[in-house]
Amino acid sequence: MNIQSFFPPRRTLMGPGPSDIHPRVLQALSRPTIGHLDPLFIQMMDELKSLLQYAFQTNNEFTIAVSAPGSAGMEACFVNLLEPGDTVIVCRNGVFGERMRENVVRCGANAVLVDNEWGQSVSVDKVEQAIREHPEAKILAFVHAETSTGALSDAEALGRLAKQHGLLTIVDTVTSLGGVPLYVDEWQLDAVYSGSQKCLSCVPGLSPLTFSPAAIEKIKSRKTPVQSWFLDQTLVMGYWSGQQKRSYHHTAPVNTLYALHEALLLLQEESLESSWRRHQQMHQQLRSGLEQLGLTFVVEESERLPQLNTVRIPEGIEDEWVRTYLLHHYNLEIGAGLGQFAGNAWRIGLMGYSARTENIALCLKALEDALAQCQASVPMR
Amino acid sequence: MNIQSFFPPRRTLMGPGPSDIHPRVLQALSRPTIGHLDPLFIQMMDELKSLLQYAFQTNNEFTIAVSAPGSAGMEACFVNLLEPGDTVIVCRNGVFGERMRENVVRCGANAVLVDNEWGQSVSVDKVEQAIREHPEAKILAFVHAETSTGALSDAEALGRLAKQHGLLTIVDTVTSLGGVPLYVDEWQLDAVYSGSQKCLSCVPGLSPLTFSPAAIEKIKSRKTPVQSWFLDQTLVMGYWSGQQKRSYHHTAPVNTLYALHEALLLLQEESLESSWRRHQQMHQQLRSGLEQLGLTFVVEESERLPQLNTVRIPEGIEDEWVRTYLLHHYNLEIGAGLGQFAGNAWRIGLMGYSARTENIALCLKALEDALAQCQASVPMR
Missing domain, CATH: 3.90.1150.10 (Aspartate Aminotransferase, domain 1)
Structure with missing residues (x-):
């Protein structure tokens, strides 16, 4: 050849997605690579974290970008929050709800499905019924903005419902982040992931992710190890955490993180x-x-x-x-x-x-x- | 802030690593993003595959770049080739051998450790002894070039030994690919992963990966699903395979793949x-x-x-x-x-x-x- x-x-x-990339983001992408443990890079990551907190409207200390696309962000939520035998209510109204179910099964957990027609949003009533029928369920998983259909679900109502019944939420905001209102803290959402290449207009390859204190607590009280080493967020925290010396977990995708930093800065400038x-x-x-x-x-x-x-x-x-x-x-x-x-x-x-x-x-x-x-x-x- | x-x-x-990036690679990185299912992008991926085959010195049909760093490439090998209860001989002479053991355990498989001092290469004799003591072992895993110590192991001899005893090999070539001789086919290695940011001088974020026909056969004969959805290579094949219409699995990191294409082209030009x-x-x-x-x-x-x-x-x-x-x-x-x-x-x-x-x-x-x-x-x- x-x-x-x-x-x-x-x-x-x-x-x-991918959507058009702002010229400033492509410029940032090709700036000189520096080491993933370089003090200046660490400083950039701190800023990135704060920009992600703004985008997600959260004060969650654990707010990072997974070094892989949105599907890996989804998997990071499931493998960290679930243990074998757990029951999860999964709302399915498109491709990504089905992918959530796949993740639940591969974690050795049980998925209770709440189905809605493709093109419809998730029915809050149906979810409430499922929660009542499955008091053993610990987690509610749903897609805020279904990329396969274009339907928006009421993340606020679903978050409230979950809290009323003591469930944690896993929320797909891949297509919603930056495009429609999303208030992670106000809506009490627990494990929320997104993608870089949709409304953030960054290149594909990263998955913004935030965990509430309740989600962190669930992870810390695990009895079994997280089945993925790469996505084990207890290990990743050592790299992203600002409190002590950063420890090496994996080599961060340095240039793509420059790009995400710039894309989030553009979002903040616009508001x-x-x-x-x-x-x-x-x-x-x-x-x-x-x-x-x-x-x-x-x-x-x-x-x-x-x-x-x-x-x-x-x-x-x-x-x-x-x-x-x-x-x-x-x-x-x-x-x-x-x-x-x-x-x-x-x-x-x-x-x-x-x-x-x-x-x-x-x-x-x-x-x-x-x-x-x-x-x-x-x-x- | x-x-x-x-x-x-x-x-x-x-x-x-990351190592210095060639200016041509940074230029390629910031070219306009196109869709991950764009026919021209698919064509670029076909070229990329052929360039990777050259770098790995293999004709393996399954030769791709995992959309995440080397640690995810490592995990892709373990989660696809191992099933719970399998026994794996893991050679440990640095950080990455230990990481391999972690992966084995998280797959619910058994790791038989062959330890060598840090800074030494893997002892072929010790491995042979372990294979004789553990006839139940199905896989031999080792690091070709230990990034934590700078020691090179004899991948050719280890590959030969594994074949003599009917074992498949998982080989870490993160730091070796492009820097020291590596002949995947000639040495009969089965599941081989690398990283973009070492001797290929591409930006970090991708993990070149190749599976031999024997590795593919093992994957196809699995009785349990691959525990990771994101790293399930039977699904990824549908996107990278040239034989039929590409199916969407996840959004590929388009720009970083441009960069890898250019980095591999530079390698081919130099030989x-x-x-x-x-x-x-x-x-x-x-x-x-x-x-x-x-x-x-x-x-x-x-x-x-x-x-x-x-x-x-x-x-x-x-x-x-x-x-x-x-x-x-x-x-x-x-x-x-x-x-x-x-x-x-x-x-x-x-x-x-x-x-x-x-x-x-x-x-x-x-x-x-x-x-x-x-x-x-x-x-x-």
């Missing part, structure tokens, strides 16, 4: 509230344009995520043909459907730096063209 | 043989200079890694004082001792792009100054 340096094209990323507002405003713009094109949303308006717009693929339109056309003619990526929605829905992301009027204009005009071309022509196969 | 953009200083990295020779030559230069400074090596000459030089800290010299002096006055990082060697040895890395004459000159002159200053002055505390 004759291999050359790889020069990617400049795409506009309006799928379910969370403004970012949430911007996502909502851009969503309304996109929505009205999509409706003018005759596209309809999968998710009810009241449960819809502004940053992830799942629309039905119209009758007679070929999914892959359109996405390929957008990519080739406009360097525009929109997301395919996942799971139940594969082939019958698109996911149009408006996450972080992607949530801009110029992106919406491009997307609407390009989609208009693609739909017309697809209807007019024999699809290229 | 008043937080600004982070501008790291320009350090010369001569510790145990493995030249890279091995360069590491050896640079080691001889550094060694002679260090000996002139009166420093002595921890590891016997015949077992010494050229890319990681562990030297005793002379009587009366303060470890941390010297390392801090080097960092502040010369922007030079050398590594502290780890584990048993903490406080009494330094680890001077000559890995990848760090293995250059200009780095050696700087290191020797700066160390000479630091040692003199430390002897002359009351150490600053």
Whole structure:
């Protein structure tokens, strides 16, 4: 194979993540690498922690970025909080709820499933019923913003319910963090993870993670060791903790952490509230344009995520043909459907730096063209 | 906290990794992010796979980069190849052999330890004895190049021994890949992982990994699920495999993979043989200079890694004082001792792009100054 340096094209990323990266974040990414135990790097990590606390709206001392993508952040929550035989109530209304169930099973724990239709949010009533039927359950796990469907669940109500019944919560905020209101402390959420490549508009590869004091207590009272060495947060704490000398656990992904630092700084400069507002405003713009094109949303308006717009693929339109056309003619990526929605829905992301009027204009005009071309022509196969 | 953009200083990295990054690799890192399912990205991954096969000297179809640091690559080997109750012979002659034991235990398997002194290589005779005493053992795990001590073990002889007795091997090549000869196929090694930030001179965050057909067979014949979802390589195969449509497993760390692609391309341009020779030559230069400074090596000459030089800290010299002096006055990082060697040895890395004459000159002159200053002055505390 004759291999050359790889020069990617400049795409506009309006799928379910990675989203467009702010130029300042890409610049930060390529700054000179320094050691993961360098005093200046440790200082940067302290700042990063404080920026993550702001993004999560938490004072949790344990607030870090896992050195791997969101799926590893999810697994970090389950392997640290669960012990074999524990019962966990898992809310499943899309791909990521199902992935939570997989994690529970692989920890040797029992999953009680609360199912909702794909595209719907998690029913608080159903969860309450499950909690009453399973007094042995110790943990409630749910996805705040389902990336596979675009549905937003009521994390505040679910957090309150869990506390009323003495359960800890594991919450997936991969797509919500920075895009819609999230108040980890006020809502009393316990183990909350996210991803770097969605509304934070950082490159993929990191998973922000925060544990409440109650979660830490549960971890400290474990009778069995955490089954993963890499994700054992009692070991990771020794590296991220500011109280004493940092101890080596694994080599941190130095440059990607520079990038996350910059991305979070951008978020702080804009302010969370403004970012949430911007996502909502851009969503309304996109929505009205999509409706003018005759596209309809999968998710009810009241449960819809502004940053992830799942629309039905119209009758007679070929999914892959359109996405390929957008990519080739406009360097525009929109997301395919996942799971139940594969082939019958698109996911149009408006996450972080992607949530801009110029992106919406491009997307609407390009989609208009693609739909017309697809209807007019024999699809290229 | 008043937080600004982070501008790291320009350090010369001569510790145990991360090593200096080639400018071309940093450039590649900050190229525009594209989607992890973009056809052009998939094409880049195919090239990356072929470049990794070259670096590992293997034709293994399953050759990928784990989306997390070397410790996750290690764990990927153990959780995929082991089932509860399996017996594994673990060679322990430093920190990473001990980490392997930790992994075995967390998989619910049994570790038979073959211990060697820190700073020595793994004794092939001792391993043979352990294999004879434990016919139930299915796997032999060892570290090719111990990053904590600088000792090189005979991976060829250990691989041959394992095959003679029908054992699979798990081999840590985090510090060896690209720095000293390694022939995965010829030496019949089965599950081999490495790290991006050592002799490949890429940024930290990825773990190259290759599985032999025999390792794949073992994984496919498992009776229990892999305990980690994130590291379950039967799922990851669906994303990296070229045979059919790529399926989404997790969001790949797109930009860091660009960087690894470029780093491996540099290795291919130089050729493995030249890279091995360069590491050896640079080691001889550094060694002679260090000996002139009166420093002595921890590891016997015949077992010494050229890319990681562990030297005793002379009587009366303060470890941390010297390392801090080097960092502040010369922007030079050398590594502290780890584990048993903490406080009494330094680890001077000559890995990848760090293995250059200009780095050696700087290191020797700066160390000479630091040692003199430390002897002359009351150490600053």
